[in-house]
Amino acid sequence: MARPSSWQLLRDSYPYYVEVPPRYADLDPMGHINNVAIASMFETGRVSFHHQLQAHPRELGVRWLVAAVSINYLEEMHAPHPVTIASGLRRIGNTSWTILSAAFQEGECCSTCETVMVAKGAPDSGPIGEELRARMAPFFVKVPEGAEA
Amino acid sequence: MARPSSWQLLRDSYPYYVEVPPRYADLDPMGHINNVAIASMFETGRVSFHHQLQAHPRELGVRWLVAAVSINYLEEMHAPHPVTIASGLRRIGNTSWTILSAAFQEGECCSTCETVMVAKGAPDSGPIGEELRARMAPFFVKVPEGAEA
Amino acid sequence: MARPSSWQLLRDSYPYYVEVPPRYADLDPMGHINNVAIASMFETGRVSFHHQLQAHPRELGVRWLVAAVSINYLEEMHAPHPVTIASGLRRIGNTSWTILSAAFQEGECCSTCETVMVAKGAPDSGPIGEELRARMAPFFVKVPEGAEA
C-alpha cells in the first residue's frame, strides 16, 4: 500500500467536504476512534459527495458498488473533536471511478482513503452516462503539476 | 489498488480462520452486507488471529496500531449465510507486520484484505521482540513458489 | 422500567435462540461489550426469530416497525465468549406484538429485552393475518402459572 502524496494531506486539494462529529460508538478499548469507525466516516463523506452530484443510481437504472477501499491511518484520532471528511474525484473510467478522501481533525490530516466505485447494470448510454460525467467534471481533486497520484 | 493474486482467493492459503455470522446491522439500503461491515468482520478476524498468538500488546509494553487497510470487494455478500474470515501473516518487518485475510461465503471468496500493523512504544528488545516473532512464525500464508504478492 | 421477572432469566423460558459471537467493534473504552452493541445483538436475535416464522412482511404486503425497546443490563458482558440470544412471544394484539428476549453468556443471563413490533399498511385480512398468527402460535415464552409479566 503506497503512502499518500503530500498534496493528499492538504484540505484545499479537495473540492467537497462534510463535518462528521465522533460518536461514543466510534471509540474502542484503546480509547481512540477505531479504524473501522474511520472507514464509516469516509463512507458517509463519500455518500454525501455522491448525493451532491444529484445523480442517484436508482434513477439512472444502475447500481453503484464499492469495488475497493484503501485507507492509510497517519495519526490517531480522538473524541470529541469533529472530523472533516474531504473528497474529490481522481479518475473516471469506462465503468468505474476513483474517489480520494482525507480526514482532518483540528486542521491535521489524520487519514487518507482511496475508493474505487463501479457501476453495474448498464443502460444504453453505458454504465457512466454523459450526464453523470458532466456532473462529476467540476469535482476532481487538485493535483499539483508533475505530481504522481 | 492491486487485484488479489489467485492464491489469495483460496481458503487453504491461510493458517487461521474464524466464523462470523452476519448481523442485521451489517445490512444497508442495498440489501447486502455493507462494505464497512465487511471491514468490521475483517477486524474481528484479525483481532482473533492476534489473540491466538497469546501475545497481548499491553503485556508486552507496546501498542499495536492499524497503519493501513486495503480491501477488495469481489462479490456481494448477503445474510444470513455465515462468513468465514481466514487470516495469515505475509511479512514481518522491524516495527510492522502485514496480515492478509480473505472472506468466504458458501465456499466462495467474496473479499480480500491486507492490513499493515505497527507496534509503538518500543521496549528494550525492539518493537517486535524475539518471543513474538517466534509465536508468529507458524502463521504465515502459503504463497505458491514463483507467485508474487 | 420494571426489573425482569425471575423466569425471564431462564434459558428454558424461550422457544428460540441464536448464537452471536462478539466482535471487536462491540467493545467500548470500558473494555466490555457496549450497551448499544447488546441492543444490536438483540436485534439480530429478533430478526432471526421473525425469519424462522417464514412470514416475510414484504410478501405479506405490510411493514414491520419497532415501536418500543426496553433493555435491562444485569451483568457486564465481555469478549470473546459467545452470546446466546433467546427469544419468544409474550403477546399478540390487533396490530402489534411483543417479543421477550434474554442474552446469556457462559450460562448466565446478563441482559433482558422487551420489544414491541407494529405492523403497518394493513391488507384486507388486517395487519396481523390469520396465517401469521398461526405461525406465531408455537413460539410463546413459557410463563409459570401465577407469574406476572
Added chain:
Amino acid sequence: MARPSSWQLLRDSYPYYVEVPPRYADLDPMGHINNVAIASMFETGRVSFHHQLQAHPRELGVRWLVAAVSINYLEEMHAPHPVTIASGLRRIGNTSWTILSAAFQEGECCSTCETVMVAKGAPDSGPIGEELRARMAPFFVKVPEGAEA
C-alpha cells in the same frame, strides 16, 4: 412500556442538546434510520451530557454503567436531516440516576429515551458525591406542574 408524556415531546423540556448528523451506516434495508442506530445517537447525546458536567467517573474513582434503557420510536427518521438529541435529568437516587432524552428531526419529536445509570465502586463519599450532585442540579428536565413522569 409506558408511552411518553406530552411534555417529553417538547424540545424546551430539556436543558441540553447536541446535533448528530446521520451516517450512511445508520440506514438499514428499510431505507430509514435503524432503531439501534437511534439508540447509538441517544448514547452519544448522553455521553455528551455527562461530559459537560465536567465530572469524569474515572477521576471520581467510580464506574458509571448503563443499567436500563427504554426507547419509544414514534416516527420514522431519515437521512440526511440532522438529528437533535436533547437530554436532562429526571431523578437522582443513592447510587443511580435517570436521564430522559428525545430525538428531533426537522422540529418533530421522533423518539424518546429513558436511561438509568448506576455508579459502581463507591468512594467514601458514596457513589454519587456531593460535588457531582451539585454539578447535576441545574440540568433537570422541566416537568409541568401536576404532570406524571
